[in-house]
Amino acid sequence: MKLEESQLMKGILEGCVLAIIAVRETYGYEIISVLADYGFTDIQDGTLYPVLTRLEKKELIICRIGKSPYGPKRKYFNISEEGKKYLEQFKKTYLDITLRANSIILGDGGKYEKK
């Protein structure tokens, strides 16, 4: 199973992309580069495109067309007020879930006793 195809990755990727956009206004190539720097080398523009569109549809990010130093034009992404609230909520949920899941998957998952 490819990394980008997994259901687990889909949800997390949305959060990661939103967190990158939350730092400052950015564009597709830069998002891919940041993700690659953090080890997500499997994420390419094709994977990113539906994620960005989903975020845009949910009005979590705002998109504008700007000039590009190399190409005809470039899409720039900014986080919306709604997106900021969503990211805060996402962070809390993510921490809560990973904490509980880690304790099962990596911790004492195999040590439970039958009641």
Place this chain on the structure above:
Amino acid sequence: MKKNKDEYKLKLTGNYLNQYEAIEQYIECSDSMYNKKEECLEEILDLLLTAQVNERLPEEVIGKDIKTFCDNVLKGINYHSSIFYIAVRFTAISFTALIVGIIFMVLYNVFGGQGTVVVRNQVSIIFTYGIALTTGLFDFLIDFYFRKQIAKNGKNKYIKFKGEIRLALVVLCSMLFSLLEETFVKKYTTLPRMLLIVVITLLLVAVVDCIERRGGFDGLNGSSYRKSKDRELLKTALYLKYEKKSNRNIRKNKVYSVEYFAKKQKKEIEIGHVMQCILFPFIMAEVFLCGYSILAKELTSGIFILFILILGLMVINIKLILIKKTQLKLLQEFCEERIDKENRNNGE
């Protein structure tokens, strides 16, 4: 726009260019709206140019599989359901059938031929819809074949002949259908029936489009890209108009306030909408009816077409009714900005 994109394309070299051209061909063979395809191709071009400048391999930004990449991109740009794109394709094909029918009818009227395809002012239904269906089928099959080839071998050198292949197949089919006419029972259709099919399809497209735009199907309300583009255009137009009118009044030593401009503009928007929503469909339908009367000399069915056309065009114009709200909001924003600016200038 196309020339601009092609100029930038020439900046790509080697594998970057090959990959881009393969993506371009694959997307052009897929179902989506023309402007959406152009929009995403420009974005991909920028992505590959940036990757080339930063010496990153094309595989690092688009992956190894062109099909997966393009399918993901298309998933992102297609705001509508597949029914919508099928309806658009069918509308285009119905129009083709209609035009072919009209050409045959005109040729018959001009040369007074005794062929099996046209009898007096009627065109064979088997012939017309035979062409429409086979065109649709070939269109779909040719696109499907090329998509498979591109996914397997990358850029395809024969894709430039796509149009010619389709045309040759359609001509062959039309010949086959005119031969079949002699074997089967002849059924003829007049223009109103053909038009009715086109108008019903158009209505369906318009209804689906409107429902989707209003957030009916997937909770969507258009992309913010499109919204920002429209807003930018509308706002720039407002600024330019105000500047022009204000300069003209200054030259005449007249006072021209933002409030006055807004009031006039609001009235213009309202009148414009009445024009677009009522008068435009009427004018279009009248022109159409005239054309029809000349061709068929049947007024009763002409009135029926007029009614259907008005209805169809009014539904299509729901889009314009929806823009009205944004236009009025933009006008208000413009006024506030302008008043702020004028107040700042007066303060300085």
